[in-house]
Amino acid sequence: MSEDKDKNTPSVIPAEFTSEAEEIIGQLGRDLLALSSNKEEVDPSILNSIFRSAHTLKGLSGMFSLNRLTEVSHNMENLLDALRLGKVRLSDGLVDLLFESLDIITLLVKEGGHVKDDSQIIKLMEDLEKALTEDGQTSQESILDSLNIKESILAVLTEYEEHRLLEGIRANKNIYVINTTFSLTDFDKGLSDINGTIKDFGEVISTLPSSEGGKEGEIAFDLLVSSTKSLDFVEDGLCDSGATLTMVSGGEDRETIATERVEKDIPQEREKPKEKVELSKEEEPAITSMKSASQTVRVDISKLDKLMNTVGELLIAKSVIAHISEEVKSTSVNPVLASALHKGSRDLGRKLVSLQEGLMEIRMVSLENLFDRLAVTVRKIAKAHAKEVDLKISGAETKLDKLIIEEIGDPLMHLIRNAIDHGIEPLVLRKELGKPEKGSIKLSANQRGNNVTVEIADDGAGIDKENILRKARQKGLVSEDRELDDDEIMDLIFMPGFSTSAEISEISGRGVGMDVVKNNLTKISGHIDIDSEKGKGSKITISLPITLAILQAVIVETSSRIYAIPLHSVQESLLIVADDVETVEKREVLKYRSITLPLVRLEDVFGLSRSDANSKELYVVVIAIAQHKFGIVVDAVIGEQDIVIKSIGEIFSNIKGVAGATDLGNNEIILVLDVASIIEEISGG
Known part of the structure; x- marks a missing residue:
């Protein structure tokens, strides 16, 4: 079934909507992953957070007349509400359905609220509605009469609050009523503080205004709380709050309460309320500020x-x-x-x-939102391939320029898909190989100087280098008599159309992808390396600049021409004598800190005639990207300067070794070097 764009849908979706919707989607993804990891003992705070996200998205999409998105969010909200109230049991099928809802919501936000073929959306909404009725409503007999809770509190509890109270009782928790008062001018802050304290040892089921305890200029509240902690422990936790604490149900005599039904004709002996404990409090009235609590401004x-x-x-x-x-x-x-x-x-x-x-x-x-999206992808792809994968994330707090994060999303997604599709073996094979049944993928990020390194490592099958070389020779990409080292063999993976996959799947094997990954990373001055061992797994390392907006650069001169080298790739500059340069296998090298450093002359990169000036002395700018190091030979190092990289247009965009141009401020336009592509030239040379 196809559907044209709703006539009420705005032609242009405001950036503010997209930004907020993406934040909600990120939170949904994090919460759903947390929910799926512990289905046996559901954390109500996580379930509430998912419910609030769906509710917020429903309202947000409704404001912009995005009807399909509103409908999906509403149906998802209904199912989540039933889960919150215990009317529906959380199962693997329901978790999958919630993740499917997240996929559809993500698609609708990306496509501006509408898609040409909405058959998948219609099926999803039918499945969501079916899930509400199939499981049926679990019968719950009220046992609240057996508690020493004031009728004024019980009478106003919502259905969800009653459900949480019953769950607390069945879990053999202690139930408390905490009465506290605040000045009318600062009760919001006071409530926030005491809620934060209570959450350290229990769950706040309900917060209600109370008719008891409030003096003139004050307002009182009753907080209904469930906790595994004893009365003494809770008293100690609230000793500075000035609250009055009453235990209304103790956990030691609730064997019968934990059963599914309670016989109504058996009289229940009420437990006498414990003596109320008055806790000390230092009166410190505050004046509520009229300023907004939010200090955030969204900027495009x-x-x-x-x-x-x-x-x-x-x-x-x-x-x-x-x-x-x-x-x-x-x-x-x-x-x-x-x-x-x-x-x-x-x-x-x-x-x-x-x-x-x-x-x-x-x-x-931070990379947090991107890594969260990748975590959802791992779950989805692993399930589609009947594989079990444990994703371990570290360094998600690492920060990058927003535009760079936008550019690396698709490349990382492709690499993660490849790791699951080609890397992690099927369950049966992993057992035969003596590996853990659950495959492992580690996604990490860390900052090293002016660069950020992102690594994707798996414990899968690894890469068969001999197979890669054989395929490359079959395709005529490498001559039969040419010998390649391991790094050169790995570089073949990034050639357009190259694939060793025998089968074409929806995930990979079509011969497109790795070359695009490399090209996309090169456009933002990134570099990618692969290290793999057959049978043990692979590690992909991506090196990225923190930003491309304004850079510090080393200004150099060669053959009377000036160039800029981004400082984030520069390790140091050396002044050497020409005799220090050696030739090994027709390539100039330099003995440098116990290693042999490959050298490249800018004249050779750009086809210039070599300068005879200063022939006895040479400057070498040492470049380091990931595990690669090489030296750029120049006539002079002029100094360092902040630069703004400008595009040189489509006509010159394919020139190897050039990232853009910049103005030095003296009306002199110079080229900015792309050291990542120079590394490729050296590797292929």
Whole structure:
């Protein structure tokens, strides 16, 4: 079935909606993974969080007339409400249905609220409705009359609160009523504080205004709480709150209460309320501020881009002023003016650096949301292939520029899919090999200087290097007589159309993907390496710059031409004598810190004639990306400078070794080197 776009759906979905919806989807993914990991003992706070997310998304999509998204969210909300109330049991099938709902919601948000073929959506909504009726409602006899809870409290409990109270009793928990009072001016903060304290030892089932305890200018509340902790423990926990604590049901005599039904004709002897305990409290009235509790402002990334470009132009202007300052200082025509200009230039530079760092901090976001989406993908793909996979995530708090995170999402998704499809073996085979039945994938990130390294490691089948080389020779990609080392064999994987998969699946094996992964990473000055051992697994390492907006660069000169090398790839600069350069297998190298460092001359990269200037001395800029190191030979190292990389257009976009261009501030436009692609040239050379 196909459906045209709803006439009420806006033609352009506001960025604010997409941003907030993506946050909700991220939270849904995290909570669903937590829910699926412990289905036997469901955490009510997680279930509540999922319910709130679905409810919020329903309201948000309704505001923008995204009817399909509203319907899916509403049906999901209904099922979650039934789960919260214990009317439906949580099963593997229901968990799968909730994840399927998340997939559809993600698709609808991505597509602006509508899709051409909505048959999958209709089936999902039918399944959600069916799940509500199939399981039926679990019979629950009220046992609340056996508790010493005031009628004024019981009468206003919601269905969900009654359900949580019954669950607490059946779990043999102690039930408490905590009465507390606050000034009318600060009761919201007081409630928040005492709720936080209670959550350390129990669950707040209900918070209700009370007619007892409040004086003039005060408001009282009754908090219904379940806890495994004793009366003495709870008293100690609340000793500074000034609350009155009453135990209304103790866990030691509830053998019969834990049964599914209670005989109504057997009189239940009520437990006398424990003597109320008055707890001390230091009165400290506060005045509630009228300011919003939220200190967050949503800003479209394009606006930050414009602002960052302006800062970049200011940096160029600062370079011009610094250049003029040096010229005035060297002429000594007016020493006072020269000194003042020099001081002003330095002050401007410091303020611009502070502004630049502040803007960069705003652009930086953690990898958490992306890693959460990948975790959901792992579960989905593993289930589709009847494989069990344990995903371990570390370093999700690592931050990158927002735009870089957007660019690496698809490459990481493809690599994760490959790890499950090609890497992790089927369950039967893993048993035969003596491996744990559950495969392992480790996804990690960490910052190293100005770079961030992302690693994906699995304990699967690994890569058969001989098979790769054989396939490459069959396809005519490598001549029969050419010998390749392990790194060169691994690089064959990234060639367009190369695949060793015998079968074509929905996941991989079509010969597209790894070359696209590499190209997408290269566009953002990223680099990818694969290390694999047959039968033991593979590790993929991706090295990324923290940002591409404003970079520090090393300015170099060779053959009378000026170039910029991004500083995040530079380890150090060396001044050597020409005789230190050796030739090994027709390639120039340098003995460097107990290793042999491959050298590349920029003249050779760009087809320039070699300069004879300074022939006895050479500068070598040592480049380090992931485990790769090489040296760029130049005539001179001019210094370091902040630069803004500008695109050089589609015509020049395929030039190897060039990432873009920049203005040094003296009306001189120079090329910015792409060191990742230079590494590829060296490896293939």
